[in-house]
Structures are given as structure tokens and as C-alpha cells.
Amino acid sequence: MSELRVLLVEDDEDHVFLIRRAMREVDGVAVAVQVASSGDDAVRYLDFRRELRGAQPDIVVLDLRLPRMSGFDVLRSIRENPAFSAMPVVVLSSSEHPDDRDQAKALGADDYLCKPLDGGQLRNQVQDLIRRFAVPEAV
Amino acid sequence: MALTFRNRVWQRGASALERLVEVVQAEEEPACVIDRRGVVVVANPPLIELLGLGDDGLTPRLGYLASGPFELEVVTALFEKQHQRHRGTVRCTNQRTHEPLWLKWDFSASADGRGRTSHAVALVEDQTGRINADSHVRILQYLITAAARAKDSQDLLYAAAQVLCHFTGCGLGQVWLPDGDWLVCSPVHYAHGYELEHIRRESLGARLRAGQGITGLAWSTGETEVAIPGEDLVEEDRAETLARAGVSEVVAVPIRTSTGVAAVLEMFVSRDRAPIDRAALIAKVGVELGELLERRLLNDALRASEERFRAVSESAVDAIVSADGAGRVVSWNKGAEKMFGWASHEMVGRSLTVIIPERLRAMHNAGIARVAAGAPSTLAGTVVELVALRRDGSEFPVELAIGMFEGVDGRGFSAVLRDISERKAAEQALRASQERFRAVSESAVDAIVSADSAGRVVSWNKGAEAMFGWSTTEMVGHPLTVIIPERLRAMHNAGIARVAAGAPSTLAGTVVELVALRRDGSEFPVELAIGMFEGVDGLGFSAVLRDITERKAAEEAVALASREVERTNAELETLIYSASHDLKSPMVSVLGYLEYLKVDYGQMLGVEGERYLERMTDCTLYMQRLIQDLIELSQVGRRRGEPEPLDLAVLVGRIIDEVGASHPDTTFSASDLPVVLGDPVAFRQLFTNLIENAVQHGDRRDLAVEVTARSLPGGGAEISVRDNGQGIPDQYRELVFGVFERLDGSRAGTGMGLAICRKITEQFGGTISITGTKGTDVRIVVPPSMVRHAAAAPATLAAAPRSLGPTPGGAEIIDLTTRTSEVPA
Numbered sequence: 001m002s003e004l005r006v007l008l009v010e011d012d013e014d015h016v017f018l019i020r021r022a023m024r025e026v027d028g029v030a031v032a033v034q035v036a037s038s039g040d041d042a043v044r045y046l047d048f049r050r051e052l053r054g055a056q057p058d059i060v061v062l063d064l065r066l067p068r069m070s071g072f073d074v075l076r077s078i079r080e081n082p083a084f085s086a087m088p089v090v091v092l093s094s095s096e097h098p099d100d101r102d103q104a105k106a107l108g109a110d111d112y113l114c115k116p117l118d119g120g121q122l123r124n125q126v127q128d129l130i131r132r133f134a135v136p137e138a139v
Numbered sequence: 140m141a142l143t144f145r146n147r148v149w150q151r152g153a154s155a156l157e158r159l160v161e162v163v164q165a166e167e168e169p170a171c172v173i174d175r176r177g178v179v180v181v182a183n184p185p186l187i188e189l190l191g192l193g194d195d196g197l198t199p200r201l202g203y204l205a206s207g208p209f210e211l212e213v214v215t216a217l218f219e220k221q222h223q224r225h226r227g228t229v230r231c232t233n234q235r236t237h238e239p240l241w242l243k244w245d246f247s248a249s250a251d252g253r254g255r256t257s258h259a260v261a262l263v264e265d266q267t268g269r270i271n272a273d274s275h276v277r278i279l280q281y282l283i284t285a286a287a288r289a290k291d292s293q294d295l296l297y298a299a300a301q302v303l304c305h306f307t308g309c310g311l312g313q314v315w316l317p318d319g320d321w322l323v324c325s326p327v328h329y330a331h332g333y334e335l336e337h338i339r340r341e342s343l344g345a346r347l348r349a350g351q352g353i354t355g356l357a358w359s360t361g362e363t364e365v366a367i368p369g370e371d372l373v374e375e376d377r378a379e380t381l382a383r384a385g386v387s388e389v390v391a392v393p394i395r396t397s398t399g400v401a402a403v404l405e406m407f408v409s410r411d412r413a414p415i416d417r418a419a420l421i422a423k424v425g426v427e428l429g430e431l432l433e434r435r436l437l438n439d440a441l442r443a444s445e446e447r448f449r450a451v452s453e454s455a456v457d458a459i460v461s462a463d464g465a466g467r468v469v470s471w472n473k474g475a476e477k478m479f480g481w482a483s484h485e486m487v488g489r490s491l492t493v494i495i496p497e498r499l500r501a502m503h504n505a506g507i508a509r510v511a512a513g514a515p516s517t518l519a520g521t522v523v524e525l526v527a528l529r530r531d532g533s534e535f536p537v538e539l540a541i542g543m544f545e546g547v548d549g550r551g552f553s554a555v556l557r558d559i560s561e562r563k564a565a566e567q568a569l570r571a572s573q574e575r576f577r578a579v580s581e582s583a584v585d586a587i588v589s590a591d592s593a594g595r596v597v598s599w600n601k602g603a604e605a606m607f608g609w610s611t612t613e614m615v616g617h618p619l620t621v622i623i624p625e626r627l628r629a630m631h632n633a634g635i636a637r638v639a640a641g642a643p644s645t646l647a648g649t650v651v652e653l654v655a656l657r658r659d660g661s662e663f664p665v666e667l668a669i670g671m672f673e674g675v676d677g678l679g680f681s682a683v684l685r686d687i688t689e690r691k692a693a694e695e696a697v698a699l700a701s702r703e704v705e706r707t708n709a710e711l712e713t714l715i716y717s718a719s720h721d722l723k724s725p726m727v728s729v730l731g732y733l734e735y736l737k738v739d740y741g742q743m744l745g746v747e748g749e750r751y752l753e754r755m756t757d758c759t760l761y762m763q764r765l766i767q768d769l770i771e772l773s774q775v776g777r778r779r780g781e782p783e784p785l786d787l788a789v790l791v792g793r794i795i796d797e798v799g800a801s802h803p804d805t806t807f808s809a810s811d812l813p814v815v816l817g818d819p820v821a822f823r824q825l826f827t828n829l830i831e832n833a834v835q836h837g838d839r840r841d842l843a844v845e846v847t848a849r850s851l852p853g854g855g856a857e858i859s860v861r862d863n864g865q866g867i868p869d870q871y872r873e874l875v876f877g878v879f880e881r882l883d884g885s886r887a888g889t890g891m892g893l894a895i896c897r898k899i900t901e902q903f904g905g906t907i908s909i910t911g912t913k914g915t916d917v918r919i920v921v922p923p924s925m926v927r928h929a930a931a932a933p934a935t936l937a938a939a940p941r942s943l944g945p946t947p948g949g950a951e952i953i954d955l956t957t958r959t960s961e962v963p964a
Contacts, residue, residue: 094724
């Protein structure tokens, strides 16, 4: 079973810890998580991987409120680059604002998930997400 | 002296003829002796002189000196009938000068020795002067009579020619009339016999210049001109004709009137028919004739004028009335009949006072008397307004124009009266309107200004004086441009010109904001309302200007405040957005760690430790709810979804389903809810909050929550969310709508539910309040504009809801789906 490569774009260290832990615990799925703590870091990472002709992430989990470069900008630059245009991007944000959800969809996000307050719920949500994208290779 | 002479003859009796001759010769008065054959035996020198007898010593017969018939008459009376005296006045002729003489002969018989009358002595008295004077008078009498009979001035001139021909023995008299620069021989003439017919034929239609011939001369000089054919210069071509016709004299008499020579009368004197020197007589008559003619012409004019007057008078709507000097009506036209209700035959001869109101009669009579006494009339020639009296006793205003004339019977008055009732009423209405306008205009703080079509000020009220600093006297008649800033004047003038040329005004009837100019040069904003009106002198403009400096300042302050509020709101929104993320993130972390703490180390913490973890989790979640509600409160009204028809029965039914699931002991019911037009998210939040509130604060196990509605008279609806719980004390019923207000210390609510509800209702223009004596009754009033289907009448309440019985959770759910079909597509 191959490894699911995840690029987690998240500046909050606690959230990174909690999300990585939740992803690790998905039964039968090996998840390799690469964390970018800012938007420009994420874009640089993707460009670097492309130049190295290395494997690209199977999924990008993107927070919206990021330092220097927002999640929307990251999403936009991914979708504008033909090399990444088909890459699945899921927004995982604290914001419940409908405008944010609409804008993310408009920019090409594959899904928009609100970070739930309950720790258990967050764990379940992240694990559901991993299973969803791991399924084709898992079968 | 004559008597003395006669007596002497008498005393001598049958004295000798010689003695008679001696006495006659000594007589100073003209005298003579005739024999029984009528032969003048002797004539004394005065008689010889009077008759122009020659010195040849011939003694003519009486018949030669006077006339044959007279000689016969005298001889018969004295010598055959033996009358002692015989008298007679006879026309004779001075044999030398051919002058006509009127001589009175007074014969006395003289007897011979045998007592028979053999001779007679005559005393002769010259009566020519008297007779001539008499004939002038008689001519005038004829002329006056003829003039009175004459139909017109031409008829009079014909009569004059006839009379003069008869009295002077002229064969022809013809009338020449001026026609511009020419004197034309008119058809008017009189011919005595046929001797001068060819002269007449030659003359008719002839034209003479002023001074041409004696007729033209008489026309230009205005004096009588006489010419003797062959001696004086008569028109050459006529000279021969005149001579052949035996005309001895031609007399041209100008007939003078006050306006000049009206006609020239040309008279032809025949040599064998008339004695000479008729000219003096004719000339004298000419003057009189002028006067007669003038009077006649005036008469003609008067009659024409009277005709016109009558025609005008009878057709006039105005009353045209004339009265004599005593104020008695002389004429009364149809207009007067209609106006006053008195017929002409009733009024003529009657005093004018009947049309004068009682109280004014004394004044009227005094005026009539004053003028009759010779004082000048104060009314004549003027137009005054008075009050007149109709036959039915009603009074009405009249305009009176009075004229005075000198009539045959003294002074008279003519009056034209016009009924001005309507005009007066109109004037009064106009005055009242003007007065109102003035009152409004003068008391107004606004500037009220009117201008004519050329943009010149017609009126300028006190408000305008105060506003612009220009006085009424300075502005009236001057262009409005002085109150318009330089840069806007061209536009203003173009507008005025455009409207004056007939284009519709773009400003009339609208209110616009402009900039105006004070006298001191400062500008200020004005609100301008312009009206246009059709005045006597054409189009006019009226404008009301209001100084809106303060309002403008206030508006700017409001706009500024409004911008500030918007900015603050934007900041707030950003803050809330940030809060929803920045505050939430750490809580997500806390809750996440709590979860793993429980999973990884739960065993080690023990029961007490696990309880602490639960409390920490609860507090964090409550904090999160507070934040969530704050965000919601701030979001009310920011989401501006399109209003859509909402069946509240369906909406409330779903909420009851959701809430009821976690509150199995509570009974819910909903009935008669209307369909409203509104924001679905807001309404869902509203009823969710209210129903959750009822459940959370009811504080009893067998709680019943009821949602009902009723129609309001104006078309709105009142929705009630009622429970039978503990209720809210009166003093807190308003307080609970405040933010963070809670009546208990529990963490069941955040204290913002009702605040959000109030904000939602206010947002859609409704109200929300709390009533209820048992439990809490929250009443929401929905405005008529939002109500699509009014709540059903109360009578149907019982039948409408269909109980489905207790749900698996225990809550009783009312099926509201039956009403879904009523929701408009």
C-alpha cells in the first residue's frame, strides 16, 4: 500500500500537531505529511518538488488565515499553475463565514471543511478526509 | 310840411294852375302836378333829381315815371271817381342811373273854378331804402322757411338759389361746390325760364381753380364778386355766351361757414328782366345763407350722429341713457331696459333717481341742481364706479361714464353704464388672493420672488430682502441676475431666453438646489422651487428660495457621521471575522489537547481528574457559543438575502422537530401561521431562538409551547410564541432584550437570543415584546407588507392542526405539511 502524501498548510503549531496525529491514526493508510507554516512556504515547496521532478502531494490541506500569503492566494497560485491544476486541495478553516466558503469554491477548492471545536470531531473529520483520498490506491 | 302845402292848395280853392305850379316849384320835397290825362304838368327840382329826368323840359306821363297801370289807377280815382286823395307805392327807375326806386306817391285833387277836379298835386316820398331793407328781411324769411323745409344742405342751397332768383330777378342761380383743389359746378341750380338754359348746360360739371373766373375768385377771397360781361374780365369762352343771353351782371356769392367757403352761388342778372345792382342785396343774403347752411350742415351731422347713436345705443349691452338738465330721462336704450328692468316708455320723462339707491339720491339731486345752476359738473368726462338700483330693489356695481351736452333746451347729460358685478367679484377675488399672497410672502422666512418673462423682478418680499441684502425698491424692475453667481449667469439667461421663446421650462414645478449670491458677494446654497404663470403681460416666474446653509451643514454632518458609522461597522465586521477565527483557533487546540489528554492519560487522572477535564471542555464550549452568538448578532441584517415567501407553519414545524427531539417532555403546537415574505435565515433564527428560549427557561417538566397567529386590522399579523413556564417578571420584560442579559445563572443560554430576535424583527419593520400572565408570551408583529396569507380565522383553529401523537422522542409534533400547498410557487 502506497503512502498518501499530504501537504498541510497550517501556521498554528497546535493545529499541526493535532491534525498530524489524527492523520497518523488512520487504519491501513500510510500518510506522509509535509507541513508548510505559511502560504509562500507552501508554494515554494510545490515548485521545489516540481523542479526535482519528485512526487507531488496527493492532497493539499489548506488553512485560510496564514501569515504573509493567505490561503486564497495559495489556492489561486496552485490553480493557475498547469502543473498543479489537477491537485486536490481541501480547505480546513476555522472560519464559518459563507463568503470564505464561496470564495474558496470559486478559486477551485475541492472541499471546504470547518474546524470543529470538539477534539474528537476534528480527529474524525481529518481521518474521514484521509480515507476519502486514499481510497483509490487503497483498494 | 306836406299838410301845410295841401292846406295852401285847399285855401286857394280853384285858384289858377300857375299858383299850383308855383307852390310845387317852391316845395323842398319831391313833388309834381298832373293833369286829368296823367301828364306831369310840372315836377319840382327834387323830384327831377330823384328820378334822374333830363333837363330837356319834357314833361313825361306818370305812366313813364311809375308804370302804366299806376297812371290809370290814379286818373280813375281822382278824376273820374272824384276822390280827393289817392296814394300808392310803386317801383320806379332812375332814368339816368337805372337804379330801382320805391316811391310813394300821395295825390291830392285840385278843383277848378267850377268845382271840378282839373289837376292833382303829388308829394313823392322815396321809400327805396325801407323797401330794400324789407325785401332783405323777406328774402331771409323765405330762406329760413326753405331751410326748415329742406331735407338736407343741398336742398337748402337749391331753395336759396330759387329765393334769390325770385327776389332779384335773376334768370339763373347755380351752386358750385369745392372738391379738393377744384370748384365744381354742381347739379344744384334754379333757372327762371329758358333764356339761360344754354349757360346752365355749359356750366354743369365745369371745374375751376381757386381765383379762376369770378366764381373761383369768390371762392378764394371769400368776398362777393361782381362782373359785367364785356366790361370786366369774365372767362373768355363764356363772355360771348353771356352777352348773347343778355346777361348784364354775374354775381358770385361765397357761402361762408365757420370752416371756410362751403359753396359759391353764381347768379346771372338779365339785362331786360332785373334792375341792376342786385349784388349788394345778394351779397348781404350770402352771409345769412352761410349761417343757415352751417346750421343745416350741423343739423345733418347731428342727425347722422343721432342715427349712429341710436344704432349703437340699441345694440349696446351697456345701458346708454340721456337726461335733460333736470335729470329727467330723455333716452333709454335696450341695454338699460335689460340692466335695470325698466322699459324705455316707463322711464322717458321720469327722473333718473329710480335707478339710484335711496341713500345716494340726495347727492345725485344736489349734483343735478348744482350743474343746472351753471356750476361745472364734477363727473362729466370721467369714469366712476357707483352702485345702481334694479327695479327689483337689488343693488349692483356699475361703471359710469358721463358726458354733458348743450341741447336745444339747455344742458343735458348722457351716461353709459356698465354692469361690473362680475368684474368686481373677480377683482375682489384677485385682491383677496393678492392679499393672501402678500401676507404669506411678507411673513415668510423664505425669499418669495416673481419675475417677468425677461427675468426682471416684479415682486421681492421681506424674506428676500433679508436673505440677499437687496431691498424691494432696489430690485423691482431689475434683472434677477444680481443674485446669481457670475459663473451661472449665462446658464440662467439662456434658460430665461429659452422659456421666453416658448420652450417648456425644465425647472418649473421642480425643486432644485443651487448656489445664490448675496449682496456682499458671499455665496450660499439655496433650495429653489420655481413656478410659471401666465400673467397679463405674458409668462412670468415665481420662485421660492430657501437658505439651506444650515441644512446643508447638517446634511454634511450626517453624511460624515454616516461614513464614520460605516467605517466603524466595517472595522467591527473585520473584528468579528477575526474573532471567529482567532478566538476559535486556540479553543480548537484546547479542545483537541483535552481530547488526547483524555485518550492518552485518562486512566492516570482518575475519576476526579476526568471530571475536571469535562468541566474544562464545557467552559471552552460555552465560550465558543458566546463568540458564536456575538457573531450572529452582528450578522443580523448584514446578510441581505432576497425575501422569499415563507410558510411559517412549515418553518416552525421543522424547528419544533429539531428542538423537540432533545426535549421529550415538552408539548409543542403550532396553528394558523401565515405565509410571510422574508429572509428565511432570519426567520429560522428568530423562531429557533424563541422556541429554544421557551424550552430552556420554562423550568417545568410538562412544559407546553404554543405558536399561534392572528390577523391584525391593518392587514399585518401578530405571532405569539407562548409557554406555560415560570414566565418573566414585568420589570425584566424589556431588559431581557438586551445583549448578555440573563435572568438566571445557568449556562443554558448566552443571554443574546432575545437581543438577536429583537434585532431581526426590527430589521424587517416589526416589533417584538413579552406579555403573558401565566408563562411567557412573546408577541411578534409582522407588518402588512410582509404578510402574504393572513392567519386563518380563529374558528378553524381546532380543526387545522392534526396531532400525530407522541413522537418516538416523546414530543408531540403537529403536522403542518397540509398547508404546504398554500405556499405560492
